[in-house]
Amino acid sequence: MANTTVSIRERFKTEHKRWRWSGKIPIPKGKLSPAEAERKGIFYLVWTENGGKHEQPIEERRFEAAVKAAKTKERYLEDIADGFNRPDPLKPAERKTIADAIERRVYSIEISRSADTLKAHRQALRQFEGWSKRPYPERKFVDEIDHDQIMEFRNWAVRYGNEKKNSKKKGNDLLTANWKAMRVNQFVKITLGLPQGTGPIKKSDLGKMKPSGPVKIYSKAQLEALFKACKPHEDLCYRALYEPAFRKEELMYLEKEDVLVDRQMLRVQSKTRYDEGGNVLYEYKAKADSEREVPISKELMQRIVNHMNDPARPDSRLVFCTSTGRPDTHFWDKLQAIAKRAGMGGFDLKTFRATRATDWLRPKWLGGFGYDIQTVRDLLGHDEDSESIWSYLRAVEKEVLVAEMNKAEENSLSAERRDGTLNGPVVVSEDGAIAVTGVPVAQSWVSNPFR
Numbered sequence: 001m002a003n004t005t006v007s008i009r010e011r012f013k014t015e016h017k018r019w020r021w022s023g024k025i026p027i028p029k030g031k032l033s034p035a036e037a038e039r040k041g042i043f044y045l046v047w048t049e050n051g052g053k054h055e056q057p058i059e060e061r062r063f064e065a066a067v068k069a070a071k072t073k074e075r076y077l078e079d080i081a082d083g084f085n086r087p088d089p090l091k092p093a094e095r096k097t098i099a100d101a102i103e104r105r106v107y108s109i110e111i112s113r114s115a116d117t118l119k120a121h122r123q124a125l126r127q128f129e130g131w132s133k134r135p136y137p138e139r140k141f142v143d144e145i146d147h148d149q150i151m152e153f154r155n156w157a158v159r160y161g162n163e164k165k166n167s168k169k170k171g172n173d174l175l176t177a178n179w180k181a182m183r184v185n186q187f188v189k190i191t192l193g194l195p196q197g198t199g200p201i202k203k204s205d206l207g208k209m210k211p212s213g214p215v216k217i218y219s220k221a222q223l224e225a226l227f228k229a230c231k232p233h234e235d236l237c238y239r240a241l242y243e244p245a246f247r248k249e250e251l252m253y254l255e256k257e258d259v260l261v262d263r264q265m266l267r268v269q270s271k272t273r274y275d276e277g278g279n280v281l282y283e284y285k286a287k288a289d290s291e292r293e294v295p296i297s298k299e300l301m302q303r304i305v306n307h308m309n310d311p312a313r314p315d316s317r318l319v320f321c322t323s324t325g326r327p328d329t330h331f332w333d334k335l336q337a338i339a340k341r342a343g344m345g346g347f348d349l350k351t352f353r354a355t356r357a358t359d360w361l362r363p364k365w366l367g368g369f370g371y372d373i374q375t376v377r378d379l380l381g382h383d384e385d386s387e388s389i390w391s392y393l394r395a396v397e398k399e400v401l402v403a404e405m406n407k408a409e410e411n412s413l414s415a416e417r418r419d420g421t422l423n424g425p426v427v428v429s430e431d432g433a434i435a436v437t438g439v440p441v442a443q444s445w446v447s448n449p450f451r
Contacts, residue, residue, distance in 0.1 A: 003048045004077035006070045008063075009055070011042040011103070019107050023277055027070045037064035042100075045070050045090075046278070047077065056090060057100050095141045101191045102129055108283060115329075117249075124180040125187055127161060128153050142191045145184075147200045154181035154206070178206040196288050215391040217355040222344055229342040236303050237320050238335060240266070244294035245356040245380055248349060252327045253284035255317045256308055264301050265293040268381060273317065282327050290381030353380065357392045358399075366403055368396075 007024035014020055024046060028036070043058040043066035056073075058066045072089050102125045109118050131153055132139060139145065157177035160170050172180070181201065189199040218226075223242075227235055241251045250268045258267040269291045272283040308319060316325030339347035360376045362368025371379075377389050 002077070002081035004074055004081055006045055006047040006074040006077065008066050008070055009044045009046050011044065011107075019103065019110070021107075021279065023279065027074065028067060032064055032067065037062070039063040042103075045073055047073060049077065057096070059097075095143060096191055097140055098129060098132065098142055098145070101142045102126070102187070105187050105191065108285075120179070121183050121187075123163065124183040127157065127163075127180065128184045131156055142188055145188050145200060147205070150181050150184050150188075150201050151205065153184065154178060157181070174207075181206060190285070215354050215358070215388075215395045216348070216351045217358050217395065218344075218351055222342070223355070225342040226339060226344060226347075229338050233307075234334065234338060236307055237331065238338075239300055240296075240304060240320070242352060242356060243296050243300055245353045245360075246294075247287075247290075247353075247381075248332055249284060250286075250290075250381075251320060252318075252329070252331065253282065254319045256319060257317070259301075259304055259308065259319060260293065261301060261305060263293070263295075264298060265295050267293045287381065289383040292378060292381050294379050354388075354392060354395075357389070358396050361392055361396045363396075363400065366399060 007026060009024060010022040011019060012022065040061050041063065042061055043063065045054075045056045045058065045066070047054055058069055069090060076089055105125060106118070106122050109121050128150075132149065135152065136144075136149060139149070154177050157180050158171045158174060161172040161177055161180065162169050171177075182203070185199045185201050188194070227239065230238060237251070240246070240254075241248070244266050246254075246266075246268070253271065254266065254268075255271065258269065260267055268286055270284060270286045273281040275281050304319065307313065314321055314323055314325040318325065318327060320328055320331065322328050336347050339345070357376055357380055358368075360369045360371045360379065361373070362370070364370040373389055373393065376392070377384075377386065380389070382389060
């Protein structure tokens, strides 16, 4: 039997000024009191249709309007279940407003990403919303945002986008402005459910998206110091971050079902989990082209399995979680503290991933894995437009040049020794004989210039 129930949810701010969702509010029976009818708020309809969960905002921000819309939608679902097809009465209202969609996007990031990610996206989207009201006051819906609007916003950010207090510079540097434009583009794609590569803009519209300069990697000694400073459970967690070169959210939201024991791999995939009341527990949206499976060592896999089977571990789908089974949003702060104990000053995940990437690219005769470029790109979860792989490759190529130069020099010295050619330091003995690399030479060969 089809589920025709429609509920109402309210979005509200807590006393700490954070947006939250109410539980599901059933459609009230009978007539509303005047106070209930006029109660203002941000309301959404929630229902199940065609096997999927759906939400729709109510533009008129009154509880009475939400109840009326919910009853209308419920009658429509009942008609569909009875085989009577008619137009959806709420279909015209399904266009998503920019203001409301930004609220939902920010909330989604808040419950699933780090504080730094939230700050970056919130700033870009709020700036875009405020800026758009001046040159595009007539555009209210997300589906009206186009290529020119985002590019104009990028250009504005270069001139006036710097919001730092007491800063003499009014605008952002080009790289920062480009990232703001990409975050707006991502917002449009996610809100409208667009497939990959079909957003208003592309990376190629913005040019170079990576800062120039040589890639940074950690030395073997630094890695050893980092892991030595870890406690046993920390060592496991951060080796599971390093070995597959995961991004921090990819490890935070790694679930038991993502541990492919038989195949000796860890899987990255998007996911949304709900509690029994239908509220979102956590949500993870993988970056474009980053859903993948990454092989790990047999030793690390066994340690992860032992960790998951530990009876003292919290009951959670997540592999690494808090004591309450929730995503550990503080594991990054813990890693920074460990890095400081190891004498590294701080920790940079990009350098961590770059270190692993160069290890994958480095040829076997230099102690690496010798993987090809496409394989490493796939393991890292990079798309075809990513330029990082070339930075990693250049770093490895320089290592190869140095190693080959040293090898050629050693071969040359070996050949000289075999041929009996003089080489090495010259030492003059008391009796006047000259020794080169320990080989005595008669005085009649060379006169002693120091006598």
